[in-house]
Amino acid sequence: MSKSTVQDWVSELPLMQQSVLLSAIRGPDGISKCQACRAMIRWFRRCVLVSAFDGKVFNSPCQLGGGSFTGPSCNMQDYDGRFALDWETAMKPKIDAFLKAKDELPHHYLTHFMHAAEVLGYQHPDMRIRNWWFSVYSRICRVLYVVPETEVMMRRRLSDNELDWRATGDETTMYSE
Template identity: 50%
Template sequence: MIVTQEWTHALTCMQQTVLLTAIRGPDGVAKYHPSKYMIRWFRRCVLLGALDHNVFENPYDPRGGSFTGPSYSWSPAIPHEESWTVHMQPVFDRYLQSLDELPHHFQLHFMHAAEIIGYKHPDPLIRDWWNYVYRELANDMHLNVETEEELDFRLGDSEAQWRAKSSKATQA
């Protein structure tokens, strides 16, 4: 059984690897840290549900346990026409406000994984939301945003292209 969603199978091996490196989440933070709610939604966008092999289409579906569980609670009082993106904004805001508490290494993996979903996910609403997250995370670190073409060049399963975009000090 394959555990990743079908859309990920068309990605390059390097892009799939980036997604998988962010699955685990950060070490050393509390169970209910804002990062945990972001990573749950991330997992829902990449992995199949472990118990029923479903594809989660939103961050509030009550299924998923603690690993792929909801990022916020949905209530019948919330109008269906109100997008989940409205309710994920405060979740993301709390995440941005907590970045100083997170390992930098995790944050880089997460930002690049958000970039891949933000360019490659087949659902336009999910893709656009993660593209927004990627851009905000890059802006927070005062980085230039990569275009999709630049991402595909850097993580295109070509060693020469990867080396062209990486530091000489890390190419050993």
């Protein structure tokens, strides 16, 4: 039996959607380990990868484990020093800080992360996680003043069909020799 670092559901996606997820895994170069995006990236990794140290999937950004690469993004007391009843509440300050610090990030990485959040927001098998990431995708679109794609639009653009992909992009995004 082979092992994979990606969760089983990821390998069932079209290759283009898998590529979008993998493009956001590493995080941006030149950014401090304390930058607001790090908590978001660690939670993102937990939603896509199997933790190497633990050999398991984490369904909460607050759960202990995962080392520094897929470690916790929050604890249940992160929300104004009070105990949060759910991880969504505990993560609210993290997404707020991420969006406030967006100008510190390379635009290229921010768009990779936005599209990866979109894939999670439409495709993640856990509805709670899916809904949370769709709200992140929507908020990133709002702060960038762009209109979110519908699920049908995203699936067409990232369907592994080159004609559909070309039909949804600009000529400057196409490979040329």
